[in-house]
Amino acid sequence: MNRVCNLLGIKYPIIQAGMVWCSGWELTSAVSNAGGLGILGAGSMYPDVLKHHILQTKLNTNRPFAVNLPLLYPDIDQHIETIIKEKVPIVFTSAGNPSIWTAILKAEGIKVVHVIANSKFALKAMDAGVDAIVAEGFEAGGHNGKEETTTLCLVPKIVESVNIPVIAAGGISSGKSMLAAFALGAEGVQIGSRFAASKESSAHDAFKQKIIDAKEGYTKLTMKSLMPVRLLKNEFAHQVFEAENKGIGKDELLELLGKGRAKRGMFEGDLINGELEIGQVSANFDQILSAKEIVDEIWRDFLFEKEQLNQLKF
């Protein structure tokens, strides 16, 4: 009955965000096996690595899964070739122009969902022929929109602007927040932070612990002059804030950022000098659970809270 479930061939409209250094085949297949949609985060994978993860995902689940493809990825044509060759059923595109690749993917029978942070790009994506939209708010971890529109303001605006299904992202970690997204007209939710700290996440254990220990105000949207990204505040992040407060230029910021910071932080567990991408909602949960436990809990609570809300009398 739900358009997102029908479109993606999943049981619950719960989608695990494709995340650099966190969502490899272990997490992706676990989420898909639990009845949600698992997504491989191709942004941190070389072409041969992505191929390996696709093959492993297919070995470990019979259910639909997806690849998240940042459209600015340098070897994107190789990724696209692998996706088509290995018959990946669904692609989530982000960070770039969907008009170039959508038709090519759709001609192969692949469903395409595009991530946006404003209604202008939602309309462009719809014109490009995508099947659904992810509307991602300011509170989301990692890369983010320049307008800083929050999920609460963004989702109803996008739902009003397009006639394809809208999946809400940013700030969602629980049955309650999933219900709020549905109240706004979303037909699915994409959840990152909670799954980044799951048992099957490929994030380093030290980073997972840092995620569940996070409190309000522990993250900040930064590097706005390059591409805004929400980081957990650590030694490296504070260096960036300080440099930005002093009015640092783009080139100096790129130099400060350097190479491999995200891998160093999230995958190798360098909590001091690594880049730690995570959402605000990391303040709202405190357990490392399996992907199945997370999906089951969110779905159970969603149905429970929906009934509670229905029973409110005025």
Place this chain on the structure above:
Amino acid sequence: MNRVCNLLGIKYPIIQAGMVWCSGWELTSAVSNAGGLGILGAGSMYPDVLKHHILQTKLNTNRPFAVNLPLLYPDIDQHIETIIKEKVPIVFTSAGNPSIWTAILKAEGIKVVHVIANSKFALKAMDAGVDAIVAEGFEAGGHNGKEETTTLCLVPKIVESVNIPVIAAGGISSGKSMLAAFALGAEGVQIGSRFAASKESSAHDAFKQKIIDAKEGYTKLTMKSLMPVRLLKNEFAHQVFEAENKGIGKDELLELLGKGRAKRGMFEGDLINGELEIGQVSANFDQILSAKEIVDEIWRDFLFEKEQLNQLKF
């Protein structure tokens, strides 16, 4: 049945935010007459002006109304004296420590509601004896929290932290967004931007037009080194952004801000050099309606969307 309605003696749990230069007696009495709670924005009023607005409100409505009192207001003891003498039934306190004045107000039979932006201050307010909490997210207009926590992330966190009713603020303008707040556990909503652009608002007509013309990305949280405030982007705001990008100090920022900018912008209609405080949600509505039309529409849509959500089948 609803704790917020019972506590405040109102028909609908819809509260009009107390706003500098927008919410005088005309708006306050109109919202209260419509079945919501109208609030006088005392932050922009001298003691004799507040007294005048309280008297006019009492002349124009028999329903409960409130005064919003920023606790850092310089002549706060005079405001408190007037509030007690004129038997204002409800006070919303903000921007300061509620432990000093709450007991004094409550001893006079006045209900006290305190505005916070994190769970630490919510707990302090509860300890101070306030009757309810307003949890205000990053997307809200005007003064704002330093942690930048959005309404979607903040409200469930506060609902979990306290046992008194929580009123959601920031990003709410419609029945849908009100329903989302209730899904998160809020028992009421506080709405600013929508009422700032209402017929009865004391804002200048040119500012009202600017509010309904606003699109996504037209506002920005700024002046973070002083006290964060969300502004509509205009010539003055761009001067502030530019100065901040260059790493301006607090004193220089205060000098740039100068005196009377808010009055100049919002009350006198100087859209170029005035300070225009408004929320992100200004992108989500485009009509100047009466307070009654706004309350009626939001309540009707809230009940409609609640039934729609209930009927979703999976």
